[in-house]
Amino acid sequence: MTQEYENVYINDTATISGTYEAKGPLSNFFDKSYNDLYFGSKSWEDAEIKMLGECIDILLQKTKKKISNIDALISGDLLNQIVSSSFNASKVGIPFIGIYAACSTSTLGLLIASNMIEAKQAKSIITSVSSHNCTSEKQFRQPVEYGGPKPKTATFTVTGAASALVSSKKSKIRITSSTLGSVVDSGVKDAFNMGAVMAPAAAKTIYTHLVNTKTKVGDYDLILTGDLGRYGKDILKDYMEKEYGIELNNLDDTACMIYDIDKQDVYAGGSGPACIPLVTYGYILDKMKKGKLKKVLMVATGSLHSQVTVNLKKTIPAVSHAICLEANL
Amino acid sequence: MEINKYNAIVKKHTPKENILLNCLISFIVGGFMGVVGEILIELYAYYLHIPTKEASTFMIITLVFLGCFFTALGFFDNWVRFAKCGLIVPITGFAHAMMSAALEYRREGFVTGLGSNMFKLAGSVILFGVVSAYVFGILRIILMGG
Numbered sequence: 001m002t003q004e005y006e007n008v009y010i011n012d013t014a015t016i017s018g019t020y021e022a023k024g025p026l027s028n029f030f031d032k033s034y035n036d037l038y039f040g041s042k043s044w045e046d047a048e049i050k051m052l053g054e055c056i057d058i059l060l061q062k063t064k065k066k067i068s069n070i071d072a073l074i075s076g077d078l079l080n081q082i083v084s085s086s087f088n089a090s091k092v093g094i095p096f097i098g099i100y101a102a103c104s105t106s107t108l109g110l111l112i113a114s115n116m117i118e119a120k121q122a123k124s125i126i127t128s129v130s131s132h133n134c135t136s137e138k139q140f141r142q143p144v145e146y147g148g149p150k151p152k153t154a155t156f157t158v159t160g161a162a163s164a165l166v167s168s169k170k171s172k173i174r175i176t177s178s179t180l181g182s183v184v185d186s187g188v189k190d191a192f193n194m195g196a197v198m199a200p201a202a203a204k205t206i207y208t209h210l211v212n213t214k215t216k217v218g219d220y221d222l223i224l225t226g227d228l229g230r231y232g233k234d235i236l237k238d239y240m241e242k243e244y245g246i247e248l249n250n251l252d253d254t255a256c257m258i259y260d261i262d263k264q265d266v267y268a269g270g271s272g273p274a275c276i277p278l279v280t281y282g283y284i285l286d287k288m289k290k291g292k293l294k295k296v297l298m299v300a301t302g303s304l305h306s307q308v309t310v311n312l313k314k315t316i317p318a319v320s321h322a323i324c325l326e327a328n329l
Numbered sequence: 330m331e332i333n334k335y336n337a338i339v340k341k342h343t344p345k346e347n348i349l350l351n352c353l354i355s356f357i358v359g360g361f362m363g364v365v366g367e368i369l370i371e372l373y374a375y376y377l378h379i380p381t382k383e384a385s386t387f388m389i390i391t392l393v394f395l396g397c398f399f400t401a402l403g404f405f406d407n408w409v410r411f412a413k414c415g416l417i418v419p420i421t422g423f424a425h426a427m428m429s430a431a432l433e434y435r436r437e438g439f440v441t442g443l444g445s446n447m448f449k450l451a452g453s454v455i456l457f458g459v460v461s462a463y464v465f466g467i468l469r470i471i472l473m474g475g
Contacts, residue, residue, distance in 0.1 A: 043436040138433055145429035146450065147406025149413040152344045187332040188339065196339040200330075234342040242338065243330050
């Protein structure tokens, strides 16, 4: 399902990163970075809740808005019952939509917000996401301090929070269209190879978006996938060509951008809901505002498994949602 | 696309693990752990004037303590990432598995957190260790008469 929008803008964004991301090549583009992983909290979960809360606060400060002026908060994260988002929603006290689409949560949030703004159901909406490496390790893998060996195709969950203020007020970044993705089961069972799990979902969403908007790959300056990782990116290119006959020559993947993947010990790259917005809201939007990029297709991908389904050796379904951003200079 | 065809694409782009190198590192580190254990046994036996059997118990206690201590200090996981089974298979790995789970779940309370989750990783080691001890014990009686 593809929607086109006339009056939806990203007014401002806020990003917070953890330590590993701050040591990466995009450190200058984050509004704030922590230099430890607890952020002064007692547990990893408290730390993630605090980080997401601060991220929303920074966004409000940057936009000089009060929370009472915001119509709704749309937020999601990786934790069970999306507690990081729910607990912050309880703090801010405005209408809240909690969403879960694993690592594609950010674009799903932007999509829902855009639909509501375009339909004039709301004037301004904050969409936010968070992920924390240690809470994810604890919930999906092993205790953090265990550090068991992982294959090269594994990804490293990004610690970070990102928020965006979406409204009908004109700004330099316009959301022009979106595609709500469908869930695709690639038949892969390996939770340490999420690039392979998610590539067919990304391909289907990109193809659907191109067909429905009657555009070609060349019409976009950049097609930016979420967190396929360095091997998943190659799988996507190969699969896209064989299945849909489309050559993705302007594709990049935020998993490979957020870290220096040759030097930092992050396996195949970053992952997590915060991966794509942390790169996009800082680095990519900055390039768009400077006129270096005009049209960017943001295609976040999410692997919809739990540790239980992995133990049951079930195949992993994946989903991908696309948002088209255009510079409005 | 059929699953077989997709799996072929995935396989083409999936890097091979350095199994030989990993085995070699594990072999050397694991062997080094054995040497450290042997040195400790000899030292305990020599300085404390105790039989080798008792000294080996002291050695196990020492290695378990060091495994836990280094895990608590937060750098043992980096060693495990490098040495893999070279540190996981020896007794240090068992201590590390218990300690890392204990650290992780301590905040969720002594009973609901620490107590019920401490054996999350090490539980299967204990269970299958005891089961295989029984199996091999029975085999020994049958084949060798005790």
